Amino acid sequence: xxxxxxxxxxxxxxxxxxxxxxxxxxxxxxxxxxxxxxxxxxxxxxxxxxxxxxxxxxxxxxxxxxxxxxxxxxxxxxxxxxxxxxxxxxxxxxxxxxxxxxxxxxxxxxxxxxxxx
Numbered sequence: 001x002x003x004x005x006x007x008x009x010x011x012x013x014x015x016x017x018x019x020x021x022x023x024x025x026x027x028x029x030x031x032x033x034x035x036x037x038x039x040x041x042x043x044x045x046x047x048x049x050x051x052x053x054x055x056x057x058x059x060x061x062x063x064x065x066x067x068x069x070x071x072x073x074x075x076x077x078x079x080x081x082x083x084x085x086x087x088x089x090x091x092x093x094x095x096x097x098x099x100x101x102x103x104x105x106x107x108x109x110x111x112x113x114x115x116x117x
Contacts, residue, residue, distance in 0.1 A: 008050030
């Protein structure tokens with residue numbers, strides 16, 4: 001829940017979560033140490049310090065071999081959410097749900113308080 005008393009990174013992360021929900025993408029927020037993390041999927045965690053969002057693009061630098069990150073300004077969570085949702089769709093192909101998780105999600109709703117996605 002976004003409140004004016006929340007630290008800036010938390011408010012920024014929660015705005016992204018709301019924009020992702022509008023696109024049908026579920027996410028979870030964790031905050032502390034002046035940053036907030038939005039966990040979306042395997043290998044897709046968005047970091048924010050309140051001024052921008054960043055996440056791993058899934059690619060590595062050909063020169064250094066380091067991970068390449070995507071950045072998006074925090075004042076436009078809708079655009080960031082569209083970009084994150086695109087990466088999410090890519091990852092669902094390469095990291096599908098495990099059989100156990102699919103089974104839990106397919107069971108009666110309410111046992112684990114988890115809705116199928």
